[in-house]
Amino acid sequence: MCGIIGYVGSSGETLGTLLQGLSNLEYRGYDSAGVALAASPLTVYKKQGEVDALEDAIPNPAPEGHAGIGHTRWSTHGPPSDANAHPHTDCHDRVAVVHNGIIDNYQELRDELTASGHEFRSETDTEVVPHLIESFLDNGANPEEAFRSAIDRISGSYAIAAVFDETETVYAVRNQSPLVLGLGDDGTYLASDVPAFIEYTDRVVYLDDGEFARLERDEVVVTDSDGAAVEKSVETIDWDPEDAGKSGYRHYMLKEIHEQPHAVRQCLRGRVSERDESVLFEELPNLDADGPVHFVACGTSYHAALYGECLLQEQGTAAQSFVASEYDIDRIPVDEETLVIGVTQSGETADTLRALRGANRSGATTLAVTNVVASSAARECDDVVYIRAGPEISVAATKSFVGQQITLALVANALAGGSSPAFRRALRNLPDQIQRILDExxxxxxxxxxxxxxxxxxxxxxxxxxxxxxxxxxxxxxxxxxxxxxxxxxxxxxxxxxxxxxxxxxxxxxxxxxxxxxxxxxxxxxxxxxxxxxxxxxxxxxxxxxxxxxxxxxxxxxxxxxxxxxxxxxxxxxxxxxxxxxxxxxxxxxxxxxxxx
The missing domain is CATH 3.40.50.10490 (Glucose-6-phosphate isomerase like protein; domain 1)
Known part of the structure; x- marks a missing residue:
């Protein structure tokens, strides 16, 4: 839900890059969209409705700048409207902010800021952030100092990005809401998800909770909450930009249904040996389930978890599935003998992450079954298995569910200690059988x-x-x-x-x-x-x-x-x-x- 895009690079490319990024993020669900350009003066365009409505509202020619941010909003505080759309600005339009998540103490901050003379123009929790930044600017802080000081005052879950007038920098931070950085030849990128900028670069850096990022045209600097530099690994995304397009299909969903034979082959690659007819899971050399197995998941992923539960129970394993939002370790016995498997397509599902973090605190072994490399679930769990479905754009999950089914069948096989020749043959035949269904x-x-x-x-x-x-x-x-x-x-x-x-x-x-x-x-x-x-x-x-x-x-x-x-x-x-x-x-x-x- 909600989408963030940021870019620092060539002046003539900024607006187009932001709008393309917002279009690429439409699958996340939204009800309004907007962009802010760090031109002189700072320029903001935002509109209720789809990205097309935003594009129609932008004059031609539009102001340009080297840096900018954009956002697609899914309403939480305040209904869909032009005023509630992101980005939000301070009283004097010196800073613009976009935000995913929820600021828990926004009402307290809003009351404080209103009492000191700040005027609010929306009903959102987000708007307290630019006004907080403004208050620190007024006290002599530079943009980065003001941004950090404002973040120190807020609590909740958030991914926040900001630009300032007459600058060529994007500032960002995350806490329990995903942000990924893109390192391109002609600029740097920031987004809530990789598809936002996949046509520009496949080199990415994932932020962890509490980390700040400063994006310049030719570098990205990541620091911790104290301002100390953090060395981050650069990942290469194995997705073709064409994977995020419709490829001639009327809808992404239909395309993704038809991609399932390929998705299954990708899932099985390197895991079903043709030579010795074995099923391998090199990612999980020490996986074991001597104790109970708990699945935690939401929505479609929960249905995949129920399927995995059936397979394990058949083999005598004490397996149980939980809707992640109901997984309470103060009520449900979890200890060092428990294996907790989090099933999440994105690896960023808030309820599933909360459940996995609780399991980690209780000493359980945690395993993420996810589609997104280096996602929060993948990084925070003891082990991870990727379903390898590729980018899934349609809101309704299809190929990711099939990928979860196959992956959990492989996990169940690994926990059982081996597989029958019939199961191995069936795995190899599965892509062709799915194709037959699609054809007939x-x-x-x-x-x-x-x-x-x-x-x-x-x-x-x-x-x-x-x-x-x-x-x-x-x-x-x-x-x-x-x-x-x-x-x-x-x-x-x-x-x-x-x-x-x-x-x-x-x-x-x-x-x-x-x-x-x-x-x-x-x-x-x-x-x-x-x-x-x-x-x-x-x-x-x-x-x-x-x-x-x-x-x-x-x-x-x-x-x-x-x-x-x-x-x-x-x-x-x-x-x-x-x-x-x-x-x-x-x-x-x-x-x-x-x-x-």
């Missing part, structure tokens, strides 16, 4: 058939319960239609009261084990009440006799069937949303990366 799926036709339904119910058993939950989440996220997912056995304990001819039931029925027989009984229950049934199955001959429509998946290892089933549910949600003409990549009220608790 009837999901578009099914979606069109059931447009106008009152609700969609997704049911499954065992491994398929997490996928039913994820299928329902995808449906509600991008279609705005009501959808629920639950264990099929729970139908008769309440939800059956809602079943009508206008509530399609999507039943996940695979294999020929007893669970499949039981779910066929559940399908018969809803069919007897005239509810339409959509079966997702690898055995269309059986369930097809009672289902109205069938979506077929190839036969594979039981652990991996949920991966294939999930792809069909992604397509069903996508084509339903497309038929309803929803803004698929940017669903209302949602953000890609939730960096506040």
């Amino acid at each position: 799926s009837a999901a578009r036709s099914v979606a069109t058939t059931f447009i106008g339904s009152d609700a969609y119910f997704f049911i499954g058993r065992n491994y398929h319960v997490p996928v039913a939950l994820e299928g329902a989440l995808k449906m509600k996220e991008i279609t705005y239609e009501h959808a629920e997912g639950f264990a099929a056995g729970e139908l008769k304990h309440g939800p059956l009261a809602l079943v009508t001819r206008k509530t399609p039931v999507i039943a996940l029925v695979t294999g020929d084990e007893p669970t499949a027989t039981k779910i066929l009984g559940n399908v018969s229950e809803v069919a007897a009440r005239d509810a339409p049934v959509i079966a997702v199955t690898d055995s269309p001959g059986g369930v097809g006799q009672v289902a109205d429509r069938v979506l077929v998946v190839p036969t594979t290892h039981p652990w991996l069937v949920p991966v294939l089933v999930n792809v069909q549910l992604q397509l069903l949600a996508y084509w339903t949303a497309d038929e309803l003409e929803r803004p698929i990549d940017k669903p209302r009220n949602l953000a890609k990366s939730v960096t506040v608790e």
